[in-house]
Amino acid sequence: MTQSAAQAHAVAPTAVRSTPSGRIYNYSAGPGCMPESVLRQIQEDVFDCRNSGVGILEHSHRARVFDAILMEAFAECREVGGIPADYEVMFLTGGSTQQNFMVPMNFMPPGRGGGGAAVGGADYFNTGYWSQHSIDHAKFFGAVHEAASSKLDNYAFIPSAAAHKYSGAPAYAHYTSNNTIYGTQWHAIPTTPPGVPLVCDMCSEILSRPVDFGRFGLVYDSAQKNLGPAGVTLVIARKDLIARGNTDVPYMLQYRTFASTESRPNTPPVFPIYAMGLMFKWIKAQGGVKHFEAFNAQKAKVVYDVLDESTFYKGHARADSRSLMNITFRCPTPALDDRFCAEATKAGLDALKGHRATGGMRASLYNAMPVEGARTLAEFMREFERTAG
Ligand SMILES: *Cc1c(COP(=O)(O)O)cnc(C)c1O
Numbered sequence: 593m594t595q596s597a598a599q600a601h602a603v604a605p606t607a608v609r610s611t612p613s614g615r616i617y618n619y620s621a622g623p624g625c626m627p628e629s630v631l632r633q634i635q636e637d638v639f640d641c642r643n644s645g646v647g648i649l650e651h652s653h654r655a656r657v658f659d660a661i662l663m664e665a666f667a668e669c670r671e672v673g674g675i676p677a678d679y680e681v682m683f684l685t686g687g688s689t690q691q692n693f694m695v696p697m698n699f700m701p702p703g704r705g706g707g708g709a710a711v712g713g714a715d716y717f718n719t720g721y722w723s724q725h726s727i728d729h730a731k732f733f734g735a736v737h738e739a740a741s742s743k744l745d746n747y748a749f750i751p752s753a754a755a756h757k758y759s760g761a762p763a764y765a766h767y768t769s770n771n772t773i774y775g776t777q778w779h780a781i782p783t784t785p786p787g788v789p790l791v792c793d794m795c796s797e798i799l800s801r802p803v804d805f806g807r808f809g810l811v812y813d814s815a816q817k818n819l820g821p822a823g824v825t826l827v828i829a830r831k832d833l834i835a836r837g838n839t840d841v842p843y844m845l846q847y848r849t850f851a852s853t854e855s856r857p858n859t860p861p862v863f864p865i866y867a868m869g870l871m872f873k874w875i876k877a878q879g880g881v882k883h884f885e886a887f888n889a890q891k892a893k894v895v896y897d898v899l900d901e902s903t904f905y906k907g908h909a910r911a912d913s914r915s916l917m918n919i920t921f922r923c924p925t926p927a928l929d930d931r932f933c934a935e936a937t938k939a940g941l942d943a944l945k946g947h948r949a950t951g952g953m954r955a956s957l958y959n960a961m962p963v964e965g966a967r968t969l970a971e972f973m974r975e976f977e978r979t980a981g
Pocket residue numbers: 622686687688689690722768770771772793794795796814817
């Protein structure tokens with residue numbers, strides 16, 4: 593890189609350090625904020641992990657220190673999630689995006705044929721950008737029936753149970769429980785026809801509230817929203833479903849490969865697994881998912897109250913479909929949205945710009961966002977409305 597190119601990429605120093613510890617409030621949708629105690633622990637362990645004299649980045653994935661870290665991560669995930677014994681917990685790579693094709697590769701009915709002709713299919717709920725992505729990938733492996741969709745309304749709501757229309761005998765049904773970009777969230781798990789496994793992209797909300805994992809065939813989540821840094825994908829799947837999976841699939845893309853090798857058929861993402869393990873411990877120490885259910889509701893209410901009292905801001909999500917993780921809203925004009933984001937950044941409130949699909953702003957209030965982060969944002973919003981409105 594030339595010097596001028598390097599300068600062009602330089603990040604301007606942030607003027608206002610808005611948090612008590614001298615950092616800033618980070619409302620990024622992903623990678624998202626992490627708890628400061630976890631970051632401090634990581635700082636130590638990068639240099640010397642568990643008194644081994646070797647840092648976490650340098651340990652063999654098959655040696656003693658990482659053995660313990662991996663086994664604790666499995667056990668603590670099971671404990672905080674309340675994962676039933678007949679479910680496998682696996683740590684994969686490739687993000688939630690890779691699950692978009694791994695799920696149909698493994699569970700669409702076999703017999704696609706050399707010409708790629710689809711035989712049989714699966715049902716998908718289309719409630720946002722990531723749902724649409726899942727549908728697009730699944731179509732390579734079989735027929736997709738949309739069990740319900742909110743696309744025509746720019747994904748502002750979650751279709752009610754009365755609107756769910758399953759096809760005859762789908763191999764599985766898939767939905768996205770929290771729509772990160774549009775700021776909507778399912779408040780109840782959909783009921784599938786008897787014998788139809790439910791698959792869920794739980795990427796931006798896993799362990800933010802208690803969930804009965806026994807209702808699912810398979811759940812996936814890439815860690816960088818609520819469970820630490822990017823690089824590992826948590827997959828929780830019923831053992832009998834894994835066993836039933838297609839076998840005409842590359843070894844590294846079969847779930848049974850990870851289930852039978854403690855998730856290390858090859859070198860696993862050692863550091864992200866380690867960091868996710870710290871996040872499980874942290875969630876437990878805070879009081880578990882029950883604590884976060886109340887805590888996240890409290891934080892979201894602080895910001896939604898501003899929207900409800902305002903004649904200036906407009907929320908994207910319909911009130912009955914609002915997400916507790918990602919709050920989407922707009923000012924009366926795009927120019928005011930830009931000004932809002934610029935002034936927020938100056939005040940030490942970062943990454944509030946919404947996705948281009950909705951415009952406006954998006955505030956992500958994952959588990960690790962302190963309540964002061966929600967309050968500081970609410971105050972900023974009121975002040976901006978007062979001066980710019
Ligand atoms: C972020 C996100 C994804 C994509 O995750 P990657 O790790 O980037 O593949 C998929 N689904 C949802 C709901 C998300 O929020």
